[in-house]
Amino acid sequence: MTGFGVELRDVSVRFGATVALGGVTAAFLPGAISGLLGRNGSGKTTLLSTIAAFRRPSGGSVRVDGEAPWENPRVLAGIALVREAGDVPDVRVGEVLRYGAAMRSTWSGEVAERLLARFDLPRRKRVEHLSRGQRGALAAVVGIASRAPLTLLDEVTLGMDAPARYACYDELLADYLAHPRTVVLASHLIEEVDRLLEHVIVLDRGRVLVADEADALRARGVRVSGEAERVDAFVGDARVLRRETLGRSAVVTLYGDLGSDARARAREKEIEMHPLPLQDLFVDLTDRPGSADRPGGAR
Amino acid sequence: MSAASLGTVRALPSSTWRTARWLVGNTLGILAVVAPLMLVLGVGVAPATMAYFGVQAPASLWSFAVEQAPGVFTLVIAAMTISQLATHLAFGMTRRSYAAAVVLSVVAIALLLALLVPLGYVLEAAHFRAYGWAHEAPDSLALALLTSVLRTAVWGLAGALTAAIWYRFGGFAGVVALPLTAIYPIVSAGMWIERADALGAPEAAMLVGLIALLGVAYAAVVAGIAVRARTA
Numbered sequence: 430m431t432g433f434g435v436e437l438r439d440v441s442v443r444f445g446a447t448v449a450l451g452g453v454t455a456a457f458l459p460g461a462i463s464g465l466l467g468r469n470g471s472g473k474t475t476l477l478s479t480i481a482a483f484r485r486p487s488g489g490s491v492r493v494d495g496e497a498p499w500e501n502p503r504v505l506a507g508i509a510l511v512r513e514a515g516d517v518p519d520v521r522v523g524e525v526l527r528y529g530a531a532m533r534s535t536w537s538g539e540v541a542e543r544l545l546a547r548f549d550l551p552r553r554k555r556v557e558h559l560s561r562g563q564r565g566a567l568a569a570v571v572g573i574a575s576r577a578p579l580t581l582l583d584e585v586t587l588g589m590d591a592p593a594r595y596a597c598y599d600e601l602l603a604d605y606l607a608h609p610r611t612v613v614l615a616s617h618l619i620e621e622v623d624r625l626l627e628h629v630i631v632l633d634r635g636r637v638l639v640a641d642e643a644d645a646l647r648a649r650g651v652r653v654s655g656e657a658e659r660v661d662a663f664v665g666d667a668r669v670l671r672r673e674t675l676g677r678s679a680v681v682t683l684y685g686d687l688g689s690d691a692r693a694r695a696r697e698k699e700i701e702m703h704p705l706p707l708q709d710l711f712v713d714l715t716d717r718p719g720s721a722d723r724p725g726g727a728r
Numbered sequence: 729m730s731a732a733s734l735g736t737v738r739a740l741p742s743s744t745w746r747t748a749r750w751l752v753g754n755t756l757g758i759l760a761v762v763a764p765l766m767l768v769l770g771v772g773v774a775p776a777t778m779a780y781f782g783v784q785a786p787a788s789l790w791s792f793a794v795e796q797a798p799g800v801f802t803l804v805i806a807a808m809t810i811s812q813l814a815t816h817l818a819f820g821m822t823r824r825s826y827a828a829a830v831v832l833s834v835v836a837i838a839l840l841l842a843l844l845v846p847l848g849y850v851l852e853a854a855h856f857r858a859y860g861w862a863h864e865a866p867d868s869l870a871l872a873l874l875t876s877v878l879r880t881a882v883w884g885l886a887g888a889l890t891a892a893i894w895y896r897f898g899g900f901a902g903v904v905a906l907p908l909t910a911i912y913p914i915v916s917a918g919m920w921i922e923r924a925d926a927l928g929a930p931e932a933a934m935l936v937g938l939i940a941l942l943g944v945a946y947a948a949v950v951a952g953i954a955v956r957a958r959t960a
Contacts, residue, residue, distance in 0.1 A: 483817055484954035500951070502743070506820045516818030519811065520754070531746055532819040577820065 432611030433494040433507050433579035434459035435480055440489035441635075442475050449475040451635040452489065457579075457613055459494075462605060462625050464643070465615040467632035468715050473615040474512070476632065477581045480613075481510035493579060506534065509577035513584045515556065515568035522559070522567060523552040526574075533575050540604060541574035547596055561588035569597045573604050583615045594618070598625060619708040629707070633715050643707070650705030650713075651687060654680040659698045670713035682713050743821040747829035751808065752836050758804065759837070763844055766793060771852045779859050787864030790848040794872075798880040801841065802887030802909055805834060809891040814955045827947035830888055835939070838880035845869070845876045875927045878935040882912045885942035892949040911938070 435457035442450040450472045457463045457480075467473045479486050482498040482505060491498060498504045510516070517525045526541045545552065548566035550559075559567065565588040572582050582601075586594040602625055605612060616622045629646050631639040639646065653660055657679035664681055671682040682705060695702040705713075770793035778785045786792075809830060816826045846869040856863035866872040886908045894902025915938060927935075 478955065481817070483814070485952075500822045500824055502822055502825070505817070505822055506743075508820055510818050512818075516814045518750075518754075518815050528750065528815075529819070531750065532743070532821065575819075 431578070431609045432460045433504070434611065435579065435613075436490075436492040437476075437480075438490045438492075440476070440479060440486045440491055442472075442479055442484065443487045448635055450479070450486070453632070453635070453637055454489075455630050455637050455640045457611060457630075458628055459611050460609050461627040462602075462612045462614065463628040463630065464619070464622060464626040465613050465630050465632065466619060466711050467615075467638075470634075471632040471715075472635040473632055474583055475635075477510055477583050477613065477615060480579075481505075481508050481581055483510065507578040508581065509533075509572055509575040509579070510581045511568045511572035511575075511583065511585055513565055513568060513587050515564045515571070517556055517567060517571060519556050521553055521555055522550050525556065525567065525571065529571055529574060533577070535576040535578075537574050537576055540576075541570055544570040544573060544600060547600065548593055562590055562593060565589045566593055566597070569601075573597075573601055576604070576608055576610065578610050580610060580612045581615075582612065584617065586616065586618060586621075594621060598622065601625070619711050620706065623707045626707075631711060631714060638714055646710065647704060647707060649684055649686065650707075650710035651683045651691075652680060652703045652705050652709075653683060653695065653700050654678065654703075655698065655700035659700055663695060663698055663700050670710075671716070682709070684710070684714065743825040744828040744832065747816060747821065747826060748832040748836065751812070751829060751833040752840075755804065755808070755833065755837050756840070759840065762800075763841075766797060767844065767848060767851065769793075771848055771855060775852070775855050775859065775861075785856065785859075785861055787862065788849070788852060790852040791864075791866075794845055794848065794876060795879075797841065798883035798912070801837070801880055802883045805830075805884040806887040806891035809888045810895050813895075813950070813953060817955060823950050823953060824947065827943075827950040830950075831885065831943040831946065834884040834888065835877075835881050838877045838884060841880050842873045842876035845873050871927055874932065878927075878932065878939065879912055879916070881939050882915070882935060882942065883909075885939060885946060886911045889942055889946045889949065892946055892953065896949055896953045911942075 437453050437455050440450055440453040441448065453472070453476060465473050465476065475484075478484050480491055480493060480498065482500070485499060493504050493508065496504050498508065518528050520528070522545070526538070526545065529536045529541060530538055548563075548570065550563055550566055550570070556564065556567065565585050568585045569582070569589075572580055572585060586597050589597065598621065601612070614622050614625065623643075626643040629639065629641060629643050630637060641649075653663060655663075655678065657674060657677055660679040660681055664683060667683045667687060668685045669681055670684050671680075673680045692702060770790050774789045775785050813823070813826055816829075817823070849865040849869060849872070853863045853865055890902065890905045890908045893905040893908075915935070
């Protein structure tokens with residue numbers, strides 16, 4: 430195993446009366462790429478900021494590589510928190526790379542230069558004059574070239590265009606495979622990062638909704654469709670995330686272990702059964718009745 | 729963690745030293761523009777303008793510029809304090825090393841700025857002589873330089889402390905802390921430091937003590953700062 434592991438025990442963060450994190454207990458495995466998923470305001474940024482010691486938790490404990498990160502020089506030297514706006518000095522792009530080389534013992538100048546060229550970032554332009562996408566690309570350059578044992582990427586690709594985003598994922602994966610470390614990706618673009626993830630934590634309203642291996646999570650999400658009565662009989666006691674009906678047909682999204690004979694039973698009842706993409710599963714897991722952006726469908 | 733797996737791991741100097749070097753380097757970029765401008769305006773343009781309009785200049789215009797410059801420096805330091813902390817933490821360093829680096833940088837920059845003081849007096853004296861004006865410079869330029877270092881350091885650290893209080897505790901606390909930025913005028917008035925070369929050993933020791941106190945207070949405030957969220 431390489432990279433720093435993270436252990437969170439009952440971590441809470443409050444801003445006055447607002448509870449940003451309400452007792453998060455979870456772990457980011459060392460040497461894995463983990464996804465931190467959640468809707469806006471679910472507490473992803475607060476959690477990453479707390480792990481990187483940008484702020485203290487109001488309660489609970491954070492352990493990075495076995496130690497509390499707050500003002501811990503050894504641990505902090507191994508953490509890179511990269512946020513979309515980019516916590517880089519407001520100088521020329523080329524100078525940001527020099528800053529990285531001066532401040533990070535694990536910095537790869539070769540990777541930084543290559544990524545700068547790949548993202549077509551203007552070396553002489555000041556950071557404040559970069560577009561949102563370019564700032565995100567620069568943040569990605571810093572995050573990958575830092576080669577920190579714990580790399581936390583908070584929505585860095587959000588403002589980037591599609592080719593740049595895919596280039597970012599490819600470069601991250603290639604460098605991770607060559608130099609394994611712990612990477613936590615917080616992203617709304619689940620469909621795009623899905624292939625990278627080995628482990629997933631879903632936050633909802635400051636609490637852990639799901640924490641599991643990505644493959645296990647994908648296996649638990651199933652969509653079944655067929656004649657409504659048969660579908661309902663098939664579903665039984667399984668957890669229903671969504672139910673939509675069209676005439677006599679029903680489409681039901683399920684979450685959980687349906688048993689090893691589920692496919693055979695489905696065939697028997699003439700029910701179609703499809704694995705659920707991680708993004709759809711995430712949408713259904715975090716959908717709130719009555720919320721403005723709730724997708725259509727009866728529950 | 730396996731260091732080898734992460735590629736080359738280089739040995740670096742302490743993060744305080746690296747950051748101080750970066751901060752001083754960046755400020756030098758600003759000073760490279762401001763310092764010549766100060767000299768040209770204070771020693772060149774201002775006396776020339778007065779001579780053009782037939783106005784007798786006071787004994788020294790430069791002494792006025794020297795006393796006012798630290799106020800501007802305070803603003804630069806205050807802005808730097810706020811903007812650089814998140815970057816420092818994001819690159820894996822501690823608040824402690826940041827605070828130490830800022831204190832070190834303020835003193836280093838105060839020293840560099842102070843080097844302008846004797847140069848300004850010498851140039852001003854020559855310019856005044858050309859107009860046939862009497863010029864008054866401190867008897868001891870070395871003492872003037874020392875006074876300038878201490879004065880600028882006090883101003884700079886007071887600005888940094890005020891900004892840190894504002895950032896950590898919010899706008900109201902920042903407003904309440906604003907009088908801190910006037911600490912040098914208050915203290916110097918109390919010590920009757922009226923001339924740049926009138927600083928005695930007790931006053932110098934007191935200012936050094938004040939610098940240490942401001943540095944410790946700054947480090948204590950920075951130690952608890954929670955970095956705010958940033959958006960693009």
